[in-house]
Amino acid sequence: MGIELDVAKQKNSREEANKTPGDTPNDVKSNVLEKPHFSGLVLICDDTVMSQQVICTLLARVGLRTVVAENGKAGLEMVRERIQKDEKPFDLIFMDILMPVMDGTEAASKITELGAEIPIIAMTSNITEGELEKYRTFGMPDCLCKPFSTQDLWRVLLKYLTPVSSSVVNQHEERQEKNELQKKLRTNFVKSNQTKYNEITEAIAANDIQLARRLAHTLKGNAGMIRKTGLQSAAAEIEALLKDGKIPIPEDKMNRLQTELMLVLEELRPLLDTISAREVEPLNAEQIRSLFEKLEPMLENINPECVNMLDDINAVPGAEELARQIADYDFESAALTLDELKKKWV
Numbered sequence: 001m002g003i004e005l006d007v008a009k010q011k012n013s014r015e016e017a018n019k020t021p022g023d024t025p026n027d028v029k030s031n032v033l034e035k036p037h038f039s040g041l042v043l044i045c046d047d048t049v050m051s052q053q054v055i056c057t058l059l060a061r062v063g064l065r066t067v068v069a070e071n072g073k074a075g076l077e078m079v080r081e082r083i084q085k086d087e088k089p090f091d092l093i094f095m096d097i098l099m100p101v102m103d104g105t106e107a108a109s110k111i112t113e114l115g116a117e118i119p120i121i122a123m124t125s126n127i128t129e130g131e132l133e134k135y136r137t138f139g140m141p142d143c144l145c146k147p148f149s150t151q152d153l154w155r156v157l158l159k160y161l162t163p164v165s166s167s168v169v170n171q172h173e174e175r176q177e178k179n180e181l182q183k184k185l186r187t188n189f190v191k192s193n194q195t196k197y198n199e200i201t202e203a204i205a206a207n208d209i210q211l212a213r214r215l216a217h218t219l220k221g222n223a224g225m226i227r228k229t230g231l232q233s234a235a236a237e238i239e240a241l242l243k244d245g246k247i248p249i250p251e252d253k254m255n256r257l258q259t260e261l262m263l264v265l266e267e268l269r270p271l272l273d274t275i276s277a278r279e280v281e282p283l284n285a286e287q288i289r290s291l292f293e294k295l296e297p298m299l300e301n302i303n304p305e306c307v308n309m310l311d312d313i314n315a316v317p318g319a320e321e322l323a324r325q326i327a328d329y330d331f332e333s334a335a336l337t338l339d340e341l342k343k344k345w346v
Helices: 049-060 072-084 104-113 129-137 152-162 171-194 198-203 209-225 229-243 251-277 286-299 304-313 321-326 329-343
Strands: 032-038 040-045 062-068 091-094 120-124 142-145 163-167
Touching: 032 152, 040 072, 049 062, 049 152, 049 171, 049 229, 049 304, 062 072, 072 091, 091 104, 104 120, 104 209, 120 129, 129 142, 142 152, 152 286, 163 198, 171 209, 198 209, 198 251, 209 229, 209 251, 229 251, 286 304, 286 329, 304 321, 304 329, 321 329
Parallel strands: 040 062, 040 091, 091 120, 120 142
Antiparallel strands: 032 163
């Protein structure tokens, strides 16, 4: 296929701390010279919208369709339902480790017990040799370290899927796509983390250490995705203390977390102002019908590229809920909402 790969194992996450989703490594010529293209359906089990946004976008760019489950239990049920209906199983599963309801290790072990024989890839920022071995015992033979680059993702895909074609990497195009994704992630971050510090402190006060740790873990990962290493480090420190049961958390540590988060939110606030100031001219009835005709099959096929249609969707009167669901990658709910809107416009 004309694809050259560096077969070295993924580096330890601490060495990759400054990596941004979509980044192209400096040694790209010795890694992947051509972009692989695949055909297939991938299940993403992840409770974080930003993580869903990253991996769904990057998978769509290499031709893969995705289905998103917000926790391990939902993912398990999706696999079980496909087996019961004699439908083709997923070609690959990416499994976040820390999730509510059912975590990644439990979900992976239960999916393995179903005999589905689907490769399950762990996704986490906690990646040591000991952790990797533990994931293997739960049925996850490989791991994708957060935050990851397109090259990291391609290496994993090429281990478990056969590409149907390849194309020369257009570095200018890759750079533009990376910048576009980074802007979307930063906008998402500032929208969804306004109350995050209070959520963490309230969970600690309620002695819900598991929730507090998961919130800190998610904040750490999201900060890494948008290159905010100060916040990433502060959240990692809180997560480690919670993991070790060192309660109460020292005041200076919590103060640092609050300060770092406030600095990031303040820096990114203009992104929200830009969204608020944007004037959207409503679409007419014919434009709305045309938009819905394009959108319906995309939602049916769980195509994450429909997020690129949000500007047009926001120009449809009464489509605020539909836009929110698509922005959150909740395509199943979005399909139901679209059905209701069609009754009015089609």
